[in-house]
Amino acid sequence: MTVIHSFMQKQREREISLERSLLRELSIEWLKKKTLECFIKGIESNRYIPIYQLEECCQDIAIEAYLLGGRYGKFGYFGETVEQVKRRCYEEEKFLIDTLFHYIEMEGFFENKSMIQESLYLQCEQFVHVFWMDGFLKSVKRYKLKLKCK
Numbered sequence: 263m264t265v266i267h268s269f270m271q272k273q274r275e276r277e278i279s280l281e282r283s284l285l286r287e288l289s290i291e292w293l294k295k296k297t298l299e300c301f302i303k304g305i306e307s308n309r310y311i312p313i314y315q316l317e318e319c320c321q322d323i324a325i326e327a328y329l330l331g332g333r334y335g336k337f338g339y340f341g342e343t344v345e346q347v348k349r350r351c352y353e354e355e356k357f358l359i360d361t362l363f364h365y366i367e368m369e370g371f372f373e374n375k376s377m378i379q380e381s382l383y384l385q386c387e388q389f390v391h392v393f394w395m396d397g398f399l400k401s402v403k404r405y406k407l408k409l410k411c412k
Contacts (some may be wrong), residue, residue: 277333280401284332285325287400293324300389301366316366320389323362327390328397330354335401347398355390362386 297320330351337347348355363386367379 280332281329283404284329284397284400288325288328288396293321296389296392297321297324300385300392315369319365320362323358323390324393327355327358327393330358331394331397331399332401335398336405338398338402339405344395344398348394351394355394359383359386359390362390 294317297317301316301320334347334351337350338344342350363383366382366386
């Protein structure tokens with residue numbers, strides 16, 4: 263007898279395979295550099311909260327945004343524009359942005375909260391967008407080169 267797989271199991275296996283192939287292309291050095299450029303330099307020193315906590319959270323969100331863009335790369339390959347694809351994953355992307363924003367805001371990495379809330383939110387949007395686009399473009403490239411993405 264053969265093993266019966268459900269469609270959900272098969273879909274999850276393909277998703278894991280895609281994530282592994284995309285993560286092989288993600289450079290840890292580039293990830294750290296972008297994190298430092300976006301957030302770490304603007305933080306006032308706070309002796310109670312170690313900077314590595316923010317760096318770790320930013321890197322987690324960056325990897326999730328990268329994988330999110332990678333999952334939606336197939337739509338770009340089949341002819342949709344970046345704006346159309348971004349509309350498809352709007353809620354997932356917004357969740358990542360909000361998660362990063364609220365983490366930074368609640369942990370007290372910035373002292374003057376009233377003046378920087380909007381600029382911090384825009385910075386979080388830009389940060390997630392950079393990694394989403396990188397994952398999206400690499401996924402589209404993989405589809406065009408017919409590399410194993412399934």
